Amino acid sequence: MPLHAVETNASELAAFVKDHFPERSFRPDRVIAESLYRSVNLHRLNPRAVNVKHILTAEEIRQHQQQHQDYLAIASQGVTGLAKRVVQAGFAVLLSDEHGITLDSRLPNQRDPYTQSGLIVGARWDEAVAGTNGIGTALAAEQAMTIHREEHFLTSNFRLSCSVAPIFDAQGLLRGCLNATSLNSDGPKEAQYLTLQLVIMYARMIENSHFRQRYRDCLTLAIKPRDDITDLANEQLLAVDESGRIIGANRAAFVAYDQVQHQALLGRRIDTLLPASVDELLSMTSGGARGVQMRALVDEALVDVGLRIPVGRVRPAQVITPPAKPAAPQHPQLDQLGGNDPLLQQGVRRIRKVLDKGIAVLITGETGTGKEAFARAIHQASARRSGPFVALNCAAIPESLIESELFGYRSGSFTGANKKGQKGKLELANGGTLFLDEIGDMPAHLQTRLLRVLAEREISPIGAEAPVALDVQVVSATHQDLAGMISAKHFREDLFYRLSGMTLHLPALRERSDREELIEQLLAAQPGAKGLRLDAEARARLLGYGWPGNIRQLLNSLRYAVALAEDGVIDRECLPAELQVAGVAPVAPVALLSNSLAEQLGGDEVRHLYATLRQYQWNITAAAQSFGISRSTLYRKMKKHGIVQPNEVF
Template sequence: MSIHTSGSCPSDLTAFVADHFPERNIRPDAPIVQSWYRSVMQHRLDPHGIGEKHVLTASELREHQRLHQDYLSIASQGVTGLAKRVVPAGFAVLLSDEHGVTLDTRLPLQYDVYTQAGLIVGACWDESTVGTNGIGTALASRQAMTIHHQEHFLVSNFRLSCSVAPIYDAQNILRGCLNATCLNSAGPKETQYLTLQLVVMYARMIENASFRQRYRDRMTLSVKSHDDISDLANEQLLALDEQGRIIGANHAAFVSYQQERQIDLLGSRIDQLLPASVDELLSQSNGGARSLNLRTLQGDAPVGVSLRIPALQPQTRPRTAPAGNSEHPDLQRLGGSDSRLQEGVRRLRKVLDKDIPILITGETGTGKEAFARAIHQASARARGPFVALNCAAIPESLIESELFGYRGGSFTGANKKGMKGKLELANGGTLFLDEIGDMPAHLQTRLLRVLAEREIFSLGAETPVPLDVQVVSATHQNLAQMIASKAFREDLFYRLNGMPLALPALRERSDRDVLIDSLLSRHGQFQLTAAARQRLLDHPWPGNIRQLSSCLRYAAALAEDGRIDVDCLPAELQHLSLNTEEPANISAGKLAGRLENDEARHLHAALREHRWNISAVADAFGVARSTLYRKMKKYGIVQPNELF
C-alpha cells in the first residue's frame, strides 16, 4: 500500500480507514490518516489500548533538561508568552524536544485534570509510543497542525484537542515543538484555527530568538516581502560569516530557498541570493542604518532587506574589525588573574596555528565554548568560520549527517541539493566539538579517520573533499574513565588531546573577587556591600561562571541606588549554602518536618505558586534549574510528576 504525503486522501487510505476505524464519524486529512497507518502497521499499536503514560524518572528528566538547557532557556520566554494568552481560556501549553519528551509546561489553575491526562513535564508523546497525537505527529510530519478529538489514535486521548507547531534551529534541525492543548472542547476542529495561528507565531518567535542569540556576534539580514511585512512566519533571517557566506538561517528562509527553490542555503554567498555583495549591502544601507528594497535573483517581487551589525563592532565589513573589538572575551580576559588559567593561556598562545588539536575539559558553566571562540579569534583563522557542534544536543540518528553532510539523492527524504556537514562548513576555520564524550561509538571511528586523512567523504559522495580545520573539543566527562569502560576510543582521545586545557571550577579559582567585579560591571555601576560580597565568595557555585553571571544579573535588577546588599541576592545565597551530602531518597512523608526550615518553605511555596514549573521558578530566583533540583533533593520536595 503506497502512502502519499500530500494532497487529498487517496482511495487506498480511505479503504484503510474504513477497515480499521469504522466507528469514527470523521473524514481526517491525509497527514492524520498517514499517521493512523503508521500507528497500526509500523508501530503495532491498538487504538483501544490502555495508553499507559510514559514518563521519565526524576533523574532521567534532570539529565534530559540539562542536555537541552540552551533550548529551554530561550524557548521558555515563548512558552510564557503563549501561556499568558491561552492558559486563562483553559489551555495547557507544552514545550517538547525532538523526541516528543515534554520539557516545560504551563497549566491552568485546576491542573489536576491536565496532569491526569499526561500533560506533565517528562511525559513522552512520541508517535511510536502513543500513536497519532499533537506533539508526536507534528514531529513526524514536520508541519504545524491541529489534532482534534477523534483524530487521536488512542481512544483514551479523544478528549484532547492539540494545536502544535515544530521548532527548528538555525541549521534547520528539528529541536522540538510548541503545543497548546485544551480538554473536552465542544466545538468542531475549525474552532481551534486561531489557537493554531498563535502557536505558530510563538514557535517562530522562539526560532528567531534562538537565531539572534546564536548569531549575536555576526552580521545578520532580515528579508521580508512587502506583501507580508506584518507576517512573522515569513520573515527570513540569514547569518553571514566574514566572507559573506550564509552560516545559519531561520526556518522561513530554509523553506523559501531549499524547499521551494531547491537552493542549498548553508555555504551559499549572499550575492547568490540578492543582487549585492556584503560590501555593497553595507554601503547602500549606510552600515545598516536604513533598510533596502531589492529584488531577489530568482525574479521575485521586491523585498525589504535590513542589516544588523554586531554591537561593539565598527560599521564596516566584519572581517576588517580589530581583533580586540569583538563581543566575545579574548584569551587574556578569560585567563583573568588566576595563576592556573594564566598558565593555560600562555601555553595556548604557543600552540596556536601549529595544527595541534586542543581538548578543553571542565565542569558545566566553566566557559569551555568561550575559550574555544577565543582560541579561534586569536588564531590566523579568525577570518574563517567558527562552526560549533554539540554532540549531546543532536539525536544520534542525525549526528552523522550533521558532521559529514550528504549529497543529493543519497537517501529517501534527503534534500535534492544535498547538505554540507559541519566539517566541510568549517573548512578554513575552526570546528568546535562540544560534549565530545557523547559522540556515538561508530562516529568516533569515522571522525578519527577524517582527522587522520584530512579529507571528508560525505554520504553518497564519490570524491573526497580536502579538510583544513583547527579542531577544538570540549567535555565535562572523564574521558580516561570512558576509555577504560570502552565507551570512548583511546586512539581518538590521543588524536584530539594534542594540548589539554583543564578549566578550574569557579570555587577553585583564586580570582573570584576580581571576576565578580568584572561580571558585575557589564550591568552598570554597582557597589557590593561587604556582606553581599562575602556571600558571593563563600558560595560553592555548582553552576560555575554561568550561575554567577545569572546571579549578578538578578542582583543588579533588584539593586536600588546602585547598592547591592544580601537581600538583592537570590534566595539560595540569602540562607544556608547548598549542601547535597544528605541522602538523596527522602520520602515525601517527611516533607512537613523539613519545611520548618525557612528556605525549604520558601522554595516549596514558589514551586506551588508556579505549579511545579522548574524553569519558571528558576527564572524567578535567577538561578539554574540544576540548583533547584539539588535543593529539592536536599529538602525531600517531590514533584507531582514523579507520582506517575
C-alpha cells in the same frame, strides 16, 4: 527529514482508515492517516489500550531539563507568552523536545483534569508510545497541525484537541515543539484554527530568539517581503560569516528558499540570494543604520533588507560610503587565478585545453588556496557558463543527508517530506557544472553510487520511476591526500580515476613565486585601500609569514590592515596579532593543516583547539581565522575530537 516511509497511495490509505477505525466518523487528511497507519503497522499499538502513559521519574525529568537548559531558557519566554493568551481560555501549553518528551508546561487553575490526561512535564508523547497525537505527529511530519479529538490514535485521548507547531534551530534541525491543548472542546476542528495560528507564531518567536542568541556575535540580515510588511512571522533572518557565506537561518528563510530553489541554504554566499555582497550591503545601509529595498535574485520579489552588526565590530569607515551602483558578484577569472606564478599559469593552460571535452577535473591544495574559485572560473570559461554552477560540500552536511542532497528524491518517498520531492545536486547541475568540494569526506557507500552515476551518465532519484540522463562537468576538490586514502582503503581507487581526468594542484601561498605581486594586487582590490601603502616592516612580515590559511587568510588580514591603517600607511601595528610576533620567519604552516595538529603542537591538539575556541568565545569564524583554516576544516577537527560548542546543545 521525516523518517518513516509509508508507501501507500491515497485510496489505500482511505481504505486502511475505514477498515481499522470503522466506528469513527472522521475523514483524516493524509498526514494524519499516515500517522494512524504508522501507529498500527510500525509501532504496533492498540487504539483501545489504557494506561499507556509514559512519565519520566522526577530524577529523569531533572536530568532531561538540565540537558536541554539552553533550549528551555530561550523557549520559556515563548511558552509564557502563549500561555498568557490561551490558558485562561482553558488551554494547557506544553513545550516538548525533539523526541516528544515534555519539558515545560503552563496549566489552567483547575489542573487535575489536565495532569490526569498526561499534560505534564516529563510525559512522553512520541508516536511510538502514544500513536497519533499532536506532539508526536507534528514532530514525525515536521509540520504544524491540529489533532482534534477522535483523530487521536488512542481512544483514551479523545477528549484532547491539540494544536502544535514544530520548532527548528538555526541549522534547520528539529528541536521540539510548542503545543496548546484544550479538553472536551465541543466545536468542530475548524474552531481550533486561530489557536493553531497563535501557536505557530510563538514557535516562530522562539526560533527567532534562538537565532538572535546564537548569532549575536555575527553579522545578520533581516529580509522582509515588501508586500508582506505586517507579517513578522515571515521575516527571514540570515547569519553570514566574514566571507559572506550563510552560516545560520531562521525557519522562515529555510521555507522561503526551499519553495523557490530546492538547494541547501547554508553555505551559499549572500550574493547568490541578493544582488549585493556583504560589503556592498554595508555601504548601502550605511553600516546597518537604515534598511534598503532590492529585488531578491531567487524569485525577483521586492524585499526590505536590514543589517545588524554585532556590537564592538565597527567596520571601516571607508566601506560605509555608498557606491555608485551595486556591482554584480565578482569571481576571479581563470587567467587572474594563474597570477604570475609559472607553475600555476601552466596549470591554467592545461585546463583550457581540457575545457568542454567531458574531462573531470580534480583540484587539490591546502585550505584557502582557491580551489572553489578555480572551479567557478572553470565553469565560467566553459561553454556551460550559462548553465548552473552547483556546489556540494561533502564535509559540511551530515552524512545522512548527502545521499538526498546528491541524488534527490521524488514525491511520496518519505512521509511528510517535501510534497513535490526535491531535486538532487546532480540533477540541478544538469547542463552545467557540479562542484564536489571536500570529496575526500564522501562516505564509502556513496562513493560507489557516485561512481555508477558517472559511469552510466544517468541518475535514479530515490523513489523515481525512471532514470534521468545526466550531462554535467564534474569538478571536485580536496585538501586531503587521496592517494594515501586509497592505500588505506578509505577512498575508492576507481572513483579517483573517474574524478581525476585532469588533476590541478594549487600551491600554498608561501610556495608561490608571485607572492609579493599577489599581496599588492589583493591589497589594491580591497575597498578603502586606495592610496594606502605598506611600510617596509609590514611588507616583510606579510612576505615572511607562512600563511597556513593561504589566500583566504591573506584577504582577511589585508581587510583588517586596511581598517586599522592611519595616515595612508599600513605598518606592523595594523597587522593581525599572528603576524606581529617577533621575527619574520614563517610559522610552521602545515601545522594547522596536517591531519594531526597534535604532531606539531606537542601532542595536544585538543587542548590547543579548546583554548583557542574559548579565547574566541566559541566564535568559529574567528577561531578558524586565527588558525588560518576554513570553518569547515575547523568543524571537521572539532568533530574528530568530539568537541561540541556549548550553545550547540540547543
